[in-house]
Every structure is written in C-alpha cells, then in structure tokens.
Amino acid sequence: MFIKKEITKLAFLSRIKLDKEAMEDIPEELESILNYIQKLTDINTEGVDPLFHFPELKNVVRIDKAFEESKEIKDKMMLMGKKKDGYLKVESIL
Numbered sequence: 001m002f003i004k005k006e007i008t009k010l011a012f013l014s015r016i017k018l019d020k021e022a023m024e025d026i027p028e029e030l031e032s033i034l035n036y037i038q039k040l041t042d043i044n045t046e047g048v049d050p051l052f053h054f055p056e057l058k059n060v061v062r063i064d065k066a067f068e069e070s071k072e073i074k075d076k077m078m079l080m081g082k083k084k085d086g087y088l089k090v091e092s093i094l
Helices: 004-013 020-042 071-080
Strands: none
Touching: 004 020
C-alpha cells in the first residue's frame, strides 16, 4: 500500500497538484494498476513468438531547389532599406 509521503513525492516529481480528495483516491488506483501489471507479468508466454509489425515507412520530401527572384521581389527588396548579401538587415531584438 502506498503511503501519503510516497504519493506526495510522485506528485512533486510529475509536477501534478493534488487536492485532498485525490490524495485519498490515488493509493487505490495505483494499487489497481500495479495489480494489473503483476497479472500481465504472471502470464506464461513460453513458446510464444513475439509479434512484430513494422509498416513500410517512406520519407516524404520535396526537392530542395532555389527559386529565381522575380522582378517584383527585387523591386520590393530595393524599397526595404538595409541589405547584406542579398538578405534584409534588421535590428537585433535581443
């Protein structure tokens, strides 16, 4: 059985705020979860082959290619002011 100190520590580590009502309910819930896990570990899986199903995954990517600047973009860049190496130069925000 869980004691209040353990539950308080678990709540602190998981950054969960628990009220008094939850503090009373949680020991039973944790005990139930641990009992279920114990049942799973007690199951005899001797001779049972593990099942693996890895779906075929494909990485969906696009071709990374540069585009040519249009006259419209060049004209807007001329109006923007400071530039360096083809990029807009802006004031630092930090």
